[in-house]
Amino acid sequence: MNSESPRAGAVARPDGAAGGLSAAGAMPDQAVSVKGLTKTYKAAGKAPAKLALSSVDLDIPRGSLFGLLGPNGAGKSTLINILAGLVNKTAGSATVWGYDIDKEARQARAAIGVVPQELNVDPFFTPRELLELQAGLYGVPPAERISDQILAAMGLADKAEAYARTLSGGMRRRLMVAKAMVHQPPVLVLDEPTAGVDIELRQQLWANVRELNRAGTTVLLTTHYLEEAEELCDRIAIINHGKVIACDRTESLLARLDNKALTLIFDRDLPDIPPALAPFSPEQTAARRLLFRYHASDSPVPQILDAVCGAGLSVIDMSTEETDLEDIFLQLTRGAHDGDTHDGNSGTAA
Numbered sequence: 001m002n003s004e005s006p007r008a009g010a011v012a013r014p015d016g017a018a019g020g021l022s023a024a025g026a027m028p029d030q031a032v033s034v035k036g037l038t039k040t041y042k043a044a045g046k047a048p049a050k051l052a053l054s055s056v057d058l059d060i061p062r063g064s065l066f067g068l069l070g071p072n073g074a075g076k077s078t079l080i081n082i083l084a085g086l087v088n089k090t091a092g093s094a095t096v097w098g099y100d101i102d103k104e105a106r107q108a109r110a111a112i113g114v115v116p117q118e119l120n121v122d123p124f125f126t127p128r129e130l131l132e133l134q135a136g137l138y139g140v141p142p143a144e145r146i147s148d149q150i151l152a153a154m155g156l157a158d159k160a161e162a163y164a165r166t167l168s169g170g171m172r173r174r175l176m177v178a179k180a181m182v183h184q185p186p187v188l189v190l191d192e193p194t195a196g197v198d199i200e201l202r203q204q205l206w207a208n209v210r211e212l213n214r215a216g217t218t219v220l221l222t223t224h225y226l227e228e229a230e231e232l233c234d235r236i237a238i239i240n241h242g243k244v245i246a247c248d249r250t251e252s253l254l255a256r257l258d259n260k261a262l263t264l265i266f267d268r269d270l271p272d273i274p275p276a277l278a279p280f281s282p283e284q285t286a287a288r289r290l291l292f293r294y295h296a297s298d299s300p301v302p303q304i305l306d307a308v309c310g311a312g313l314s315v316i317d318m319s320t321e322e323t324d325l326e327d328i329f330l331q332l333t334r335g336a337h338d339g340d341t342h343d344g345n346s347g348t349a350a
């Protein structure tokens, strides 16, 4: 750690040796590894038992910036809370930084920092006091505390002595990340970090998170914003009905559907789809507008345009659309928005 470079990365300790973790020898390949993880919440009152996670296998490589995506009720928080030691699993196993969450619970908890969704910052303490208190809770000896470095890394150095109640929403959120870093965990979990945060603050928080990751902290984040996952994460898992239905590098996931769409607008109404264009199976989306869906790898656009010319039609405008994560997400989780009535076994197969 170099006091001349108060960067976010400077607080990261990828060796995981700090904060009550003994030097763990070789660093694990997987920051988090989950096998057959199952959680059934017991029936309570009129509410029936709920299968929230169904035999989930998941590996989060050391150093990755990993996105966990899924519709409401998919099981994301349950998974995070099991890793953080806040919810007991029903079956399966999990390690955090190589530590088994059952057999080495203390080390596993020390290896993870969780930034919860809610902004619960005590308004009567200053950011520095809050970090010192949190460090105390984690048993970090005063000589090993790095509150000021963490505050600088999160862009809060000039607020170290301000009452937390005077901080803006964005500053409070960064303070939450700072709190989760006091024991320098090698794995940081962010639960919906930018929910309700405006675009500018979101960008700022993304920069902070990227910097922490660049310096070696493995980051697991849950998000509803597909754009956030696409922009920030190098790997993405999609969870639905308690099952992981996709898990891949972001670009591989995006390449999986090489669907594109071409829209052509003509200079006159088309009474029908012209026979010359029928082989391309366009959809007529307006009187003068045809939509062609195709696989980018087939490169059919030149043939479509030739056929348009051959049919004596004039195009006055055209546009193409790429597949994005939203298309993939919708395709994989189609039918997921059926509330909580499912039994957890109806997820689409990967």
Ligand SMILES: Nc1ncnc2c1ncn2[C@@H]1O[C@H](COP(=O)(O)OP(=O)(O)OP(=O)(O)O)[C@@H](O)[C@H]1O
Residues within 6 Å of the ligand: 041, 042, 050, 051, 052, 070, 071, 072, 073, 074, 075, 076, 077, 078, 079, 340
């Ligand atoms: N303590 C609990 N008791 C009973 N059921 C629960 C409990 N916590 C969560 N559930 C149920 O387990 C399922 C998974 O919930 P979970 O909170 O893990 O989903 P999530 O993906 O985090 O959702 P969201 O995006 O809405 O936060 C849901 O059907 C939820 O209603």
